[in-house]
Amino acid sequence: MKIIVRKPTAAEIKTAQAWPVWTKEPSNFKWHYDERETCLIFEGDVLVKAGSETVNFKAGDLVIFPEGLDCEWHIAGAVKKHYNFG
DSSP, X not given: OOOEEEOOOHHHHHHHTTSOEEEEOSEEEEEEOSSXXXXXXEXXXXXXXXXXXXXXXXXXXXXXXXXXXXXEEEEEEEEEEEEEEO
């Protein structure tokens, strides 16, 4: 399962601004995605490990987590993101 990290388009940024906001202080935790999540990071520095895959993302990135993913989050800088499931 691949985590996608890329720069969003202007249209994606506009759409994401209507999504709910999630914040989290620096921490480490395990997470399972029951459904696909798309998020726009507007603060923070995060490293996510999923099996042999490791991705890093920060403010300005669009991240897509696939359904069924088991991973571990390592938040180095407090994160703030817009998110959407489905």
